[in-house]
Amino acid sequence: MQGAPRTVNNSRPRLPPSYGQGYHTDEVVPPLRIGTFVASRAGFFFGWWVVFASAAIVFLTGGTFFYGFSALFNPIVREFGWSRAAVSFAFSLRSEVGGIAAPIVGFLVDRVGPRRLMVFGVATVALGFVLLSQVQALWAFYGSVVVIAIGMSAAAGPVGIVAVAHWFRRRRGRALAFLAMGAGSSGIMVVVLAGLISAFDWRNALVIIAAVQLAVCVPLALSIHNRPEDIGLHPDGEAEVGPSPGDTAVAPGLAEPEGLTVRQALRSSAFWRLALAVSLGNLGAMAIIVHQIPFFTGSVGLSEGAAAASVTGMTLVSVGGRFGFGYVSDFMDKRFVMAGAYALLALAVLLFAAIHQPWQIFLVLPLFGLGWGGIIPVRPALQAELFGLRAFGAIQGLVFTIATLGGVVGPVFAGWMYDQTESYRLSFVVLAAATFLAVPLLVTLRRPSLSAAA
Template structure:
């Protein structure tokens, strides 16, 4: 039995069954639910707790915000280990441990009285989120789909966009109770939503007598390349008589390819500007936009990005993925230009449309491409390593924008510079080609 499928030995008699719906779609739904809650309560919603905590204890905003920067750094540093655990022990066990730690972290955070306690609780939340949310869910979905992989990841990640709906509810909860009660409710909510989602997770369809995408065994000859590289540089209409083989790169083999480092630089350049979203509201207010309007702009971006994710899911499995993500990056570039030169409401509308679609569309495609090039077997580890490098860029982006504002006194210049980083990534994406497969990875797809 393959490495990373220990779960299946204990679940052999508990094979997922569904008469009409491929089990992979239940994994997508569970993952999307988990992502929605995480996005609404942490990625988009944790800012609602920031001011109440700072005001009660009188802590420095820099010191308090340092926990958020620490979270990004730690998350990136441990991502490869998370990926290894997923590949080794299966997603269900990893996600259950992560969800338990995340919920406990929020509960402990609701009881803090000192800054060091804040950092300890936040560290536990960081570990929990790393092991229990995006990385494990994305890896699982990528393992259950091949020909519909982009669509599946798009639907799963759409939960992040929907999570924005929870933010107003979170603000209301804090207003009618207090921030401690809000954190306690959020922590318990992680257990109530995350544990059922984790139970749904399974490693690979082959371990349960199924094929990716729900293909039937009798038609397996049509899909023998369950992990065949979908080289975006190939003509989709070309017909090959060559017997397809399963692609299987280890993390070490992937890192020896040029494609891996092209993706690191391309995704890193994109991450520079995506990570700087923390400055969007302060930047908009510096441009003369009210805080209320700025908040509405961020909410609108969340909704439009949802459309971008779903749209990329529709076209990503049919069109050249390199061109799709290149167009998404062009949209981000145009949106950033409108943002940097904002002077009226029409600029805001253009920013929301171009940035929202570009940002949303790029998310599913990037992870689908990674699985296309390097296969499913070690996807978790490879994705974790990729995320580590992206974290470096993600930490630099907000610091660069803040430093430039302190030195130059405006947000326009740093955002224009970051816009250039998007332009730099486009040729890197368009020149991607499938790596040469290691000889030992050329194994027939199991039936």
């Protein structure tokens, strides 16, 4: 006779007393227990602290350089006289190094967990910022960017995504959307960085940012627990009541296939379609992110301060895209949701070529922000749905390695086109067409069978 199915108790479980509940308000809480202390005192699921801490780390490390590079672009070109293609290559180099490091980081995060990698990553990014502040030659410029790229691979989005994916199951799309919203908000740092550059010059600004990264992000990284099981919790904060003797059934919706191995994923067409789609999307997206400020100042007539503010505006709009698309992906087919985001992104890149007046920026930037923002939380949610969590980090790293090719080619191509024609417009048209090719790849993507691999 089949036993009764397990029931799910929707009451919010408390953290074990040994994880933060024994502290008085006037005691100093060790970094390892900051998150559990706050979660237990506030009465919320610790997984949301993982989302917050990961988002804050991305905000101050990866996001600062990812979006802030555009603010550094003009000061570096003015000081050294390097070509735009040469300076753009630094951002592409960051993408390429990140792509090479991604499988290694993915392998490590599946085995040692996010916390140690994040601490290493934060320290390495800060070191890279200090080295960048001291460069006097192009080779040193590239070398410091390589250090930053290695740190970003361990501290920024990919590792945080793995952490959040393990803490949530039913609400994974929404949790990843909130993580992506934190990363999107890092566009605010473009204005901060531009202000620091104006007040202290770009070299001192980078040292200040590095100090803030170490002071804030290291304690946050130490506060993260890798999996809910580490502290006696379950994904989503749901508590399972133990089964009665002989019970073998599983609560509906709680069992998740173990997933594919890396080798099995590589043998599926879904992996290659997903990776190629992300790479094509990166062609247009990375070109705009790197060259947005130079384009607005040189071709549209904005001041550098106004151009920096436009980057912040775009990233803030992307927060809405990250939440909206991530939320919808919990209820709709993630393939179609992600394809819709890429279609919106391709349209925005095409319309960038038509911007001649400042007022037109207000029409195009929101489209770009929504499309770009929408892709970010849906991609890992779709990956988890396609391949499961058995080798999530390693598979993600391989996707990033292939996707990096677009991030390398797009910015360099746009910079080279400007050096040849003194205009970005033709490059934007070409890159928009390439970006749109991601749409049919995703719409026709077929899911591999997880049950056979579980």
